[in-house]
Amino acid sequence: MLVSEYDDVIRLEPTDHPDRRQGAFTESWMIGNAVNGGVVMAAGLTALRQHLSTDPQEVAEHIDPVVLSAYFMTASAPGPFTATTELMRAGRRLTTGQVSVWQDVDGEPTERMRAIASFGNLDGADTYRQSTPPDLPPPDECVSAQQAPPDFLRHNHFLDRVDIRLDPATAGWAVGKPSMRGLIQGWLRLRDPREPDTTMLALALDAFPPVAFDLGLYGWTPTLEFTGHIRRRPAPGWLRIAINTENVGGGLMEEDARIWDSAGSLVAQSRQLCGVRPA
Amino acid sequence: MLVSEYDDVIRLEPTDHPDRRQGAFTESWMIGNAVNGGVVMAAGLTALRQHLSTDPQEVAEHIDPVVLSAYFMTASAPGPFTATTELMRAGRRLTTGQVSVWQDVDGEPTERMRAIASFGNLDGADTYRQSTPPDLPPPDECVSAQQAPPDFLRHNHFLDRVDIRLDPATAGWAVGKPSMRGLIQGWLRLRDPREPDTTMLALALDAFPPVAFDLGLYGWTPTLEFTGHIRRRPAPGWLRIAINTENVGGGLMEEDARIWDSAGSLVAQSRQLCGVRPA
Numbered sequence: 001m002l003v004s005e006y007d008d009v010i011r012l013e014p015t016d017h018p019d020r021r022q023g024a025f026t027e028s029w030m031i032g033n034a035v036n037g038g039v040v041m042a043a044g045l046t047a048l049r050q051h052l053s054t055d056p057q058e059v060a061e062h063i064d065p066v067v068l069s070a071y072f073m074t075a076s077a078p079g080p081f082t083a084t085t086e087l088m089r090a091g092r093r094l095t096t097g098q099v100s101v102w103q104d105v106d107g108e109p110t111e112r113m114r115a116i117a118s119f120g121n122l123d124g125a126d127t128y129r130q131s132t133p134p135d136l137p138p139p140d141e142c143v144s145a146q147q148a149p150p151d152f153l154r155h156n157h158f159l160d161r162v163d164i165r166l167d168p169a170t171a172g173w174a175v176g177k178p179s180m181r182g183l184i185q186g187w188l189r190l191r192d193p194r195e196p197d198t199t200m201l202a203l204a205l206d207a208f209p210p211v212a213f214d215l216g217l218y219g220w221t222p223t224l225e226f227t228g229h230i231r232r233r234p235a236p237g238w239l240r241i242a243i244n245t246e247n248v249g250g251g252l253m254e255e256d257a258r259i260w261d262s263a264g265s266l267v268a269q270s271r272q273l274c275g276v277r278p279a
Numbered sequence: 280m281l282v283s284e285y286d287d288v289i290r291l292e293p294t295d296h297p298d299r300r301q302g303a304f305t306e307s308w309m310i311g312n313a314v315n316g317g318v319v320m321a322a323g324l325t326a327l328r329q330h331l332s333t334d335p336q337e338v339a340e341h342i343d344p345v346v347l348s349a350y351f352m353t354a355s356a357p358g359p360f361t362a363t364t365e366l367m368r369a370g371r372r373l374t375t376g377q378v379s380v381w382q383d384v385d386g387e388p389t390e391r392m393r394a395i396a397s398f399g400n401l402d403g404a405d406t407y408r409q410s411t412p413p414d415l416p417p418p419d420e421c422v423s424a425q426q427a428p429p430d431f432l433r434h435n436h437f438l439d440r441v442d443i444r445l446d447p448a449t450a451g452w453a454v455g456k457p458s459m460r461g462l463i464q465g466w467l468r469l470r471d472p473r474e475p476d477t478t479m480l481a482l483a484l485d486a487f488p489p490v491a492f493d494l495g496l497y498g499w500t501p502t503l504e505f506t507g508h509i510r511r512r513p514a515p516g517w518l519r520i521a522i523n524t525e526n527v528g529g530g531l532m533e534e535d536a537r538i539w540d541s542a543g544s545l546v547a548q549s550r551q552l553c554g555v556r557p558a
Contacts, residue, residue: 066531067504067552069348071375071395073368088393089352093530093554094503096350098393114367114377114395116350118503125529129461129494182408215408224373224397225346227506229533229552231526247510247545250404251372252345254508254548266526269533271550273346273508275372 004192005161006200009039010046012083018054019085021047027078031158034075037223038203039158040101040113041070045199047083048099048117055087055095061121062095064198068117069227076112077103094118122198125232131269133260134242139165139187143174145209162207163191173213182215182245184208187238195236196261198268202228204239205257205270211243212253212276221253221274228270237262251276283471284440285479288318289325291362297333298364300326306357310437313354316502317482318437319380319392320349324478326362327378327396334366334374340400341374343477347396348506355391356382373397401477404511410548412539413521418444418466422453441486442468452492461494461524463487466517474515475540477547481507483518484536484549490522491532491555500532500553507549516541530555 003011005028012021023043025035045065053060081103088096096118102109136142142165146153153159166186172179188204189196196204205228210221240260245253253276259268282290288308291300302322304314324344331341360382367375375397381388415421421444425432432438445465451458467483468475475483484507489500519539524532532555538547 069350069395069504069506071348071367071397073375088350088390096352111367116348116393116395116504118350122529125531127528129525129527131525225348225395225506227348227504227550229531229550231529231531246408246410247548248408249406250401250510252404252508252510269526271506271508 004190004194006190006192006194010043012047012050019051021050021083022080023083024080025076025078028157028161030078031156035078036158036206037072037226038206040076041068041115041206041226042199042203043081044070044083044099044101044113044115045117045202048085048097049119051085052087052095052097052119055090062119064120064122064233065202065230066094066118066120066122067227067229068115068202069225070113070115071225072113072223073111076101079103081112094120122230122233127265130266131258133240133264134185136167136185136187136240139238142166142186143168143171148174161191163189164208170214173216178214178216180215182211183242184211184214185242188241189238196234196239198230198233201230201234201259201268204241204259205268206272208241208243208257210274211245211255215248217276219277221276224273224275226270226272228268230268232261232265232267234261234267235263235265248276283469283473285469285471285473289322291322291326291329298330300329300362301359302362303359304355304357307436307440309357310435314357315437315485316351316505317485319355320347320394320485320505321478321482322360323362323378323380323392323394324396324481327364327376328398330364331366331374331376331398334369341398343399343401343512344481344509345373345397345399345401346506346508347394347481348504349392349394350504351392351502352390355380358382360391367395373399401509401512406544409545410537412519412543413464415446415464415466415519418517421445421465422447422450427453440470442470443487449493452495457493457495459494461490462521463490463493464521467520468517475513475518477509477512480509480513480538480547483520483538484547485551487520487522487536489553490524490534494527496555498556500555503552503554505549505551507547509547511540511544511546513540513546514542514544527555
């Protein structure tokens with residue numbers, strides 16, 4: 001059976017407790033010194049959906065994450081993790097619950113991320129009005145993350161798992177020429193032969209390089225809080241992504257992301273609050 | 280002692296449990312058939328801050344809410360409520376915790392809202408880059424909510440507590456002429472002699488009429504999830520607010536809000552996911 005590395009990292013094993021599942025992060029998903037936050041969210045969402053679907057109150061069709069708010073407390077490391085989950089409310093349109101991802105640190109259970117999320121059904125969701133997708137050169141005319149220096153890629157295995165192609169007009173920061181607009185645009189797909197779904201969009205919303213780079217802020221911008229809205233099931237193919245920021249100060253900034261699918265439909269958007277640390 | 284109605288509704292009484300506080304919502308804060316969600320968030324934040332400040336790990340200066348994500352499960356009613364709180368992580372820059380607001384319904388404790396929030400210290404926060412505040416006519420040349428029909432005001436006591444002045448260019452929807460841009464702008468202050476602070480901004484972010492009205496969608500748009508970022512302590516005086524939406528479909532829409540203080544600084548922004556129900 002062909003299993004994609006993405007499906008592998010979000011695969012969970014049941015335990016004796018209906019509200020507890022186990023999985024493992026691998027080095028393949030590391031970005032810098034941590035497991036990519038989007039992967040932690042996708043795994044947490046998967047655990048929560050599995051739990052909610054076992055609840056007798058649950059509407060069985062609530063299989064799509066519609067909104068999630070995640071707080072990152074400590075950086076996730078490669079190795080086993082436990083996801084603990086709770087049903088908060090089973091409604092007709094949405095089912096809402098909470099999930100925490102834990103890892104052992106020196107034998108102590110340590111909370112990595114806690115999220116609240118609501119699930120619904122996005123099958124056939126109509127579009128009354130939506131943000132206009134950006135004009136982008138085709139993926140083959142964009143800048144691949146694979147063109148980054150080998151030393152950089154060695155510490156960012158995540159970029160072997162996700163194929164990111166940046167619009168050259170918003171990639172000048174990579175050669176020390178940020179546009180100072182606070183904007184990065186481009187394409188994304190998994191390198192696995194695996195089409196996007198609504199859970200994978202949570203990963204995609206947090207997969208681009210930090211938008212701070214385009215302001216010449218090359219330091220660490222850790223995600224403190226992340227909220228994503230998933231609005232449609234994505235069509236197969238490349239995702240078109242734009243991230244931007246408007247407000248930087250007090251050691252904090254927001255990063256907004258929007259994703260359109262290959263059919264041009266807005267499928268997800270997010271806002272995160274990041275810390276801004278000097279390089 | 281002069282106590283403002285706002286301070287009154289967020290006042291909490293301790294209980295025998297350090298993680299449980301009691302308060303009461305009053306009819307003064309109702310909008311339609313529910314207590315305004317912003318008031319529920321401000322009360323919840325106050326309870327959480329009080330709890331966190333009693334923890335020995337807590338950094339005492341973390342008195343400003345910096346980010347909160349709230350999920351609304353059931354509509355709050357006038358009457359007593361209980362806020363239960365939990366410390367999640369005490370860090371050097373931020374302290375993070377969780378709060379739930381409960382009310383008894385037919386003798387059953389019922390969760391109204393659950394939020395995760397981080398507190399820090401925004402004293403002297405600098406601004407490196409910010410969204411440009413909108414040009415607005417002065418408050419006296421704007422449309423007051425008090426000009427709404429008396430029958431409407433009778434069911435929305437909230438509008439007696441909060442002084443909202445809408446830019447006439449974005450208030451056409453009130454006379455059946457929505458601009459169809461998905462934009463409402465104007466001014467806000469409490470009617471109490473009470474200047475804004477960082478907790479009150481959570482209320483202000485959710486106080487304007489639904490932006491859906493400016494798209495001619497006059498139905499109910501209940502907040503499902505609300506995330507606010509508080510970025511600076513507001514200067515005294517009127518707050519300048521702009522709300523907008525870009526993505527409507529599948530029975531859902533986002534509503535973004537931004538607030539600038541009287542000095543023109545961006546002090547807070549939010550995004551919420553709302554349901555869109557036919558009128």
